[in-house]
Amino acid sequence: MSANQHQNDNWHDCPAGELSQMVGRVNTSQRQARRKQLFGTAAACMLLVAVGVFSVGSVFAPNGDFTFGGITCTECHENFAAFERYQTEAATMNQALALSMETHLEQCPRCGKAFEKTYPGILSSELSNQPTMPLLAIASFATLY
Numbered sequence: 001m002s003a004n005q006h007q008n009d010n011w012h013d014c015p016a017g018e019l020s021q022m023v024g025r026v027n028t029s030q031r032q033a034r035r036k037q038l039f040g041t042a043a044a045c046m047l048l049v050a051v052g053v054f055s056v057g058s059v060f061a062p063n064g065d066f067t068f069g070g071i072t073c074t075e076c077h078e079n080f081a082a083f084e085r086y087q088t089e090a091a092t093m094n095q096a097l098a099l100s101m102e103t104h105l106e107q108c109p110r111c112g113k114a115f116e117k118t119y120p121g122i123l124s125s126e127l128s129n130q131p132t133m134p135l136l137a138i139a140s141f142a143t144l145y
Protein backbone atom coordinates (compact mmCIF):
# COMPACT_ATOMS: atom_id res chain seq x y z
CA MET A 1 0.00 0.00 0.00
CA SER A 2 2.93 2.26 0.82
CA ALA A 3 4.34 1.83 -2.71
CA ASN A 4 1.01 2.90 -4.09
CA GLN A 5 1.01 5.82 -1.81
CA HIS A 6 4.52 6.78 -2.97
CA GLN A 7 3.51 6.60 -6.65
CA ASN A 8 0.49 8.72 -6.00
CA ASP A 9 2.79 11.35 -4.54
CA ASN A 10 4.24 11.92 -8.02
CA TRP A 11 0.84 12.85 -9.28
CA HIS A 12 -0.39 16.32 -8.88
CA ASP A 13 -3.68 17.92 -9.55
CA CYS A 14 -4.52 18.68 -13.12
CA PRO A 15 -4.88 22.34 -13.96
CA ALA A 16 -8.48 23.32 -13.96
CA GLY A 17 -10.29 22.43 -17.15
CA GLU A 18 -7.52 20.18 -18.54
CA LEU A 19 -9.55 17.00 -18.16
CA SER A 20 -12.60 18.45 -19.80
CA GLN A 21 -10.36 19.83 -22.54
CA MET A 22 -8.90 16.37 -23.09
CA VAL A 23 -12.36 14.86 -23.20
CA GLY A 24 -13.35 17.54 -25.65
CA ARG A 25 -10.33 16.81 -27.83
CA VAL A 26 -11.05 13.07 -27.82
CA ASN A 27 -14.69 13.70 -28.64
CA THR A 28 -13.73 16.05 -31.45
CA SER A 29 -11.26 13.63 -32.98
CA GLN A 30 -13.80 10.82 -32.67
CA ARG A 31 -16.40 13.00 -34.32
CA GLN A 32 -13.95 13.90 -37.06
CA ALA A 33 -13.07 10.25 -37.61
CA ARG A 34 -16.74 9.36 -37.76
CA ARG A 35 -17.40 12.26 -40.11
CA LYS A 36 -14.49 11.16 -42.30
CA GLN A 37 -15.89 7.62 -42.36
CA LEU A 38 -19.36 8.93 -43.15
CA PHE A 39 -17.96 11.20 -45.80
CA GLY A 40 -16.02 8.28 -47.31
CA THR A 41 -19.14 6.13 -47.38
CA ALA A 42 -21.22 8.97 -48.78
CA ALA A 43 -18.58 9.71 -51.40
CA ALA A 44 -18.47 6.04 -52.38
CA CYS A 45 -22.26 5.95 -52.62
CA MET A 46 -22.33 9.15 -54.63
CA LEU A 47 -19.65 7.78 -56.93
CA LEU A 48 -21.69 4.61 -57.46
CA VAL A 49 -24.81 6.65 -58.13
CA ALA A 50 -22.89 8.94 -60.45
CA VAL A 51 -21.49 5.99 -62.37
CA GLY A 52 -24.95 4.47 -62.52
CA VAL A 53 -26.53 7.69 -63.71
CA PHE A 54 -23.74 8.20 -66.19
CA SER A 55 -24.04 4.74 -67.71
CA VAL A 56 -27.82 4.91 -67.84
CA GLY A 57 -27.65 8.57 -68.82
CA SER A 58 -25.51 7.64 -71.78
CA VAL A 59 -28.71 6.34 -73.34
CA PHE A 60 -31.51 8.06 -71.44
CA ALA A 61 -31.12 11.64 -70.32
CA PRO A 62 -33.53 12.90 -67.63
CA ASN A 63 -35.53 15.06 -70.06
CA GLY A 64 -36.32 12.10 -72.29
CA ASP A 65 -33.55 12.84 -74.73
CA PHE A 66 -31.34 10.04 -75.89
CA THR A 67 -27.61 10.52 -75.66
CA PHE A 68 -25.49 8.98 -78.36
CA GLY A 69 -21.99 9.99 -79.37
CA GLY A 70 -21.80 12.15 -76.25
CA ILE A 71 -24.55 14.57 -77.31
CA THR A 72 -28.26 14.65 -76.54
CA CYS A 73 -31.06 14.71 -79.09
CA THR A 74 -31.58 18.41 -78.36
CA GLU A 75 -27.93 19.19 -79.06
CA CYS A 76 -28.09 17.01 -82.13
CA HIS A 77 -31.16 18.85 -83.46
CA GLU A 78 -29.52 22.19 -82.80
CA ASN A 79 -26.64 21.18 -85.06
CA PHE A 80 -28.68 19.64 -87.88
CA ALA A 81 -28.09 22.59 -90.20
CA ALA A 82 -24.41 22.90 -89.38
CA PHE A 83 -23.91 19.18 -89.90
CA GLU A 84 -25.81 19.27 -93.19
CA ARG A 85 -23.52 22.07 -94.44
CA TYR A 86 -20.54 20.12 -93.15
CA GLN A 87 -21.65 17.08 -95.14
CA THR A 88 -22.75 18.78 -98.35
CA GLU A 89 -20.75 22.00 -98.59
CA ALA A 90 -17.67 20.84 -96.69
CA ALA A 91 -18.35 23.67 -94.26
CA THR A 92 -16.05 23.78 -91.28
CA MET A 93 -17.32 22.18 -88.13
CA ASN A 94 -15.78 21.24 -84.83
CA GLN A 95 -14.34 17.80 -85.58
CA ALA A 96 -15.38 16.40 -82.23
CA LEU A 97 -18.91 17.71 -82.73
CA ALA A 98 -19.06 16.36 -86.28
CA LEU A 99 -18.02 12.95 -85.01
CA SER A 100 -20.60 13.16 -82.23
CA MET A 101 -23.27 14.12 -84.75
CA GLU A 102 -22.31 11.25 -87.04
CA THR A 103 -22.42 8.76 -84.17
CA HIS A 104 -25.66 10.19 -82.82
CA LEU A 105 -27.43 10.14 -86.19
CA GLU A 106 -26.28 6.59 -86.80
CA GLN A 107 -27.34 5.26 -83.43
CA CYS A 108 -30.30 7.39 -82.36
CA PRO A 109 -33.63 6.01 -83.60
CA ARG A 110 -35.23 9.46 -83.48
CA CYS A 111 -32.58 11.84 -84.80
CA GLY A 112 -31.49 9.60 -87.66
CA LYS A 113 -35.07 9.62 -88.98
CA ALA A 114 -35.58 13.31 -88.24
CA PHE A 115 -32.39 14.27 -90.04
CA GLU A 116 -33.26 12.07 -92.99
CA LYS A 117 -36.67 13.75 -93.16
CA THR A 118 -35.20 17.25 -92.99
CA TYR A 119 -32.25 16.62 -95.26
CA PRO A 120 -33.13 13.59 -97.42
CA GLY A 121 -30.35 11.66 -99.09
CA ILE A 122 -27.45 12.69 -96.88
CA LEU A 123 -27.63 9.67 -94.63
CA SER A 124 -29.35 7.37 -97.11
CA SER A 125 -26.14 5.59 -98.13
CA GLU A 126 -25.70 4.52 -94.53
CA LEU A 127 -29.35 3.65 -94.05
CA SER A 128 -29.40 1.41 -97.13
CA ASN A 129 -26.73 -0.72 -95.52
CA GLN A 130 -29.25 -1.99 -93.02
CA PRO A 131 -30.06 -5.66 -93.58
CA THR A 132 -33.74 -5.20 -94.33
CA MET A 133 -33.56 -6.55 -97.88
CA PRO A 134 -32.16 -10.01 -97.12
CA LEU A 135 -34.69 -10.43 -94.33
CA LEU A 136 -37.52 -9.41 -96.68
CA ALA A 137 -36.19 -11.83 -99.31
CA ILE A 138 -36.11 -14.67 -96.81
CA ALA A 139 -39.62 -13.79 -95.63
CA SER A 140 -41.10 -13.78 -99.15
CA PHE A 141 -39.14 -16.91 -99.98
CA ALA A 142 -40.69 -18.65 -97.01
CA THR A 143 -44.23 -17.69 -98.10
CA LEU A 144 -43.71 -19.61 -101.36
CA TYR A 145 -43.92 -22.88 -99.48
Ligand SMILES: [Zn+2]
Pocket residue numbers: 066072073074076104108109110111112
Ligand atom coordinates in the same frame (compact mmCIF):
# COMPACT_ATOMS: atom_id res chain seq x y z
ZN1 LIG B 1 -31.23 11.66 -80.81
